[in-house]
Amino acid sequence: MTVIVLSGPIGAGKSSLTKILAKYLGTKPFYESVDNNPVLPLFYADPQKYAFLLQVFFLNTRFRSIKDALTDDNNVLDRSIYEDALFFQMNADIGRATTEEVDTYYELLNNMMGQLEHMPKKNPDLLVHINVSYDTMIKRIQKRGRPYEQLSYDATLEDYYKRLLRYYEPWYEKYDYSPKMEINGDELDFVSNDHDLQLVLDQIVAKLKDLGKLPTSWDKPTNIKISQ
Numbered sequence: 303m304t305v306i307v308l309s310g311p312i313g314a315g316k317s318s319l320t321k322i323l324a325k326y327l328g329t330k331p332f333y334e335s336v337d338n339n340p341v342l343p344l345f346y347a348d349p350q351k352y353a354f355l356l357q358v359f360f361l362n363t364r365f366r367s368i369k370d371a372l373t374d375d376n377n378v379l380d381r382s383i384y385e386d387a388l389f390f391q392m393n394a395d396i397g398r399a400t401t402e403e404v405d406t407y408y409e410l411l412n413n414m415m416g417q418l419e420h421m422p423k424k425n426p427d428l429l430v431h432i433n434v435s436y437d438t439m440i441k442r443i444q445k446r447g448r449p450y451e452q453l454s455y456d457a458t459l460e461d462y463y464k465r466l467l468r469y470y471e472p473w474y475e476k477y478d479y480s481p482k483m484e485i486n487g488d489e490l491d492f493v494s495n496d497h498d499l500q501l502v503l504d505q506i507v508a509k510l511k512d513l514g515k516l517p518t519s520w521d522k523p524t525n526i527k528i529s530q
């Protein structure tokens with residue numbers, strides 16, 4: 303039984319890989335609340351006003367997802383509570399949260415993380431982090447086409463996205479809730495290239511076998527087409 307959490311910048315391919323991995327490993331995917339998130343468009347229209355509210359929305363859904371996942375013990379999460387503070391801290395650092403909001407946020411987050419320590423399973427089994435450059439990130443954001451994420455919607459998003467990328471390296475280095483591994487999302491097109499996809503899946507399966515989370519005899523499924 304395995305809980306895998308994915309991480310990575312916007313458009314890195316987390317949702318795509320979550321869907322593929324869940325199918326490949328026969329586990330249940332948990333996706334981020336994006337299309338059903340009423341605060342996200344408000345945030346992009348007025349980040350100063352909505353940064354705290356958006357974070358509380360994400361934190362709440364991520365807390366629910368990680369609790370469910372640690373209970374089910376058979377899941378893949380496309381982003382998780384462990385990445386939540388990265389976003390909020392970055393927004394706070396550019397002046398989008400008051401001192402009171404920052405204090406309240408960390409108190410809430412610490413409370414939630416404390417609750418997780420009482421779960422029978424306390425941590426995920428593996429973090430799969432997808433690295434992408436700024437150029438790849440922008441191409442993917444354009445490909446996905448959400449209007450409010452485009453640079454044409456707000457030119458300051460270029461700085462926001464570049465800043466976000468800078469926060470990821472120290473975050474990944476510091477992350478220690480589980481074993482971890484990185485995928486090169488610039489070079490490996492696991493969405494439209496079957497060879498690259500198989501390489502990525504092989505890397506993840508090898509890591510899970512190393513960790514004793516998959517039997518060494520585990521073989522890839524033959525009855526599903528993973529790229530659809």
Ligand SMILES: Nc1ncnc2c1ncn2[C@@H]1O[C@H](COP(=O)(O)OP(=O)(O)O)[C@@H](O)[C@H]1O
Pocket residue numbers: 310311312313314315316317318319380442443445446487490491492493494
């Ligand atoms: N490795 C990849 N190669 C090519 N296209 C990709 C890759 N990963 C994601 N995409 C495309 O980029 C867009 C964003 O991917 P998505 O999985 O939604 O990213 P995330 O969940 O990390 O924001 C989608 O249109 C997806 O098809």
Ligand SMILES: Nc1nc2c(ncn2[C@H]2C[C@H](O)[C@@H](COP(=O)(O)O)O2)c(=O)[nH]1
Pocket residue numbers: 310311312313314316334336342345353356357360381385386389390393451
């Ligand atoms: N301010 C925050 N924004 C967030 C957070 N998590 C996700 N997001 C935004 C970024 C994208 O516009 C969208 C979906 O993210 P993907 O990486 O899944 O494409 O939501 C957050 O915690 N704070």
